[in-house]
Amino acid sequence: MRTLYTPSLRRSLSVLVLAGIPLTSAWAGYDEGVSAYQRGRHDVALKEFGDAAARGDARAQRSLGLMHERGEGVPRDPAVAADWYRKAIAQGLTSAQYNLAFVTQAPPAGASATTQLATSRP
Numbered sequence: 557m558r559t560l561y562t563p564s565l566r567r568s569l570s571v572l573v574l575a576g577i578p579l580t581s582a583w584a585g586y587d588e589g590v591s592a593y594q595r596g597r598h599d600v601a602l603k604e605f606g607d608a609a610a611r612g613d614a615r616a617q618r619s620l621g622l623m624h625e626r627g628e629g630v631p632r633d634p635a636v637a638a639d640w641y642r643k644a645i646a647q648g649l650t651s652a653q654y655n656l657a658f659v660t661q662a663p664p665a666g667a668s669a670t671t672q673l674a675t676s677r678p
Contacts (some may be wrong), residue, residue, distance in 0.1 A: 586616045593619070598629025609640070614647035618655065625659050634659045 589604030602623060608616035621640030624633050637659045644652035 585611070586613050586619070589616060589619060593623075593628075598623065602629050609643070612647060614644040614649035614652070617641075617644040617647065618649055618652045621652065621655055621659070625655070 585604045585608035589601045589608060592598075592600035592604060602620070605616040605619045605623070609620055617640050621637040621644065622628075624630055624640060625637035626632065630636075638656055641652045641656040641659065645656065
């Protein structure tokens with residue numbers, strides 16, 4: 557009787573399993589960042605999003621943009637937020653275009669309350 561699990565099949569399966577490990581760990585930083593953000597731990601969220609963004613995670617780049625736009629855990633800085641949104645867009649995350657539109661369309665200094673309301677995020 558012939559066995560289904562030959563040494564070459566086992567070796568191939570091992571390679572496939574090991575090849576998938578970096579993919580799952582690449583998302584771990586983003587997921588941990590979301591969890592920390594939801595708990596109000598902005599310092600941890602910034603670190604996790606930063607690590608994931610450095611690995612090219614567009615969702616993490618957008619999240620960093622949001623945190624800089626809102627001033628959560630960092631000083632509020634629309635220019636830095638716009639840079640993060642542009643990086644996410646370059647990675648193919650089209651939803652970051654919406655964020656970029658709002659952060660780059662800030663009302664001029666001393667604008668009326670009506671203008672500020674019209675250009676604010678919903």
